[in-house]
C-alpha cells in the first residue's frame with residue numbers, strides 16, 4: 001500500500017492506461033475468437049438461434065422435430081442487432097465444434113439469419129417470426145431477400161416454419177447419413193398413414 005503512494009503520478013497514469021488496454025483487449029477477444037479457457041461446446045449438429053426469448057413458443061417445435069429424429073441441437077437467444085458480437089462468436093465457436101446447419105428465427109427487421117449467413121458457409125435456414133404490426137410480412141421479406149452469394153433457406157412463418165426448418169436441416173444432414181434418411185422416410189410413412197386414417201374417419205362421419 002505504502003509503495004503505491006510513492007509512485008509518481010505519471011507512473012500511476014501509465015499503469016492505469018495499461019490496465020485499461022488489457023481490459024479492452026480481453027473484452028474484444030471475447031467476442032472475436034473463442035474465449036480464454038473456453039473448452040468448446042459439445043458438438044451439436046444443428047444450432048438454433050432466436051432473436052429474442054419472446055420467440056421461444058414459435059421456435060420450440062423445431063427442437064421437438066430434431067429430437068424426434070435423433071439429431072443433436074443447441075438452442076439459445078442471440079440478436080443480430082442487440083448482440084451482434086455474441087451472434088458472431090456463437091457462429092464461429094459452433095462451427096469450430098462441428099455444427100452442420102444453422103437455424104435462425106427472428107421477427108420484425110429480421111436480420112439474424114442473414115447475419116449468420118454472412119459468417120458461415122454452412123447452410124442457414126431462416127424462420128420468419130410474426131409480429132403484431134405487419135403480421136410477419138416484415139420478417140418474411142427481411143429473411144428471404146438475401147443478396148446473391150449469401151442465401152438463407154427461408155421457411156414458413158412461426159411454428160409451421162419451425163417444424164419445416166427442422167425437416168429441412170434433417171434432409172441436409174441425411175445426405176451423409178443413410179440411417180437418418182431412413183428415419184425421415186419412416187416419419188413420412190407415418191404422416192401418410194395418419195392422412196389415410198383421418199380421411200377414412202371424415203368420410204365415415206359424413207356418410
Ligand code: RP5
Pocket residue numbers: 050051052053054055079105106107108109129
Ligand atoms: C426480433 O424482434 C426478435 O426476434 C423478436 O421477434 C422481435 C421482438 O423482440 P422483443 O422486443 O420481444 O425482445 O429481434
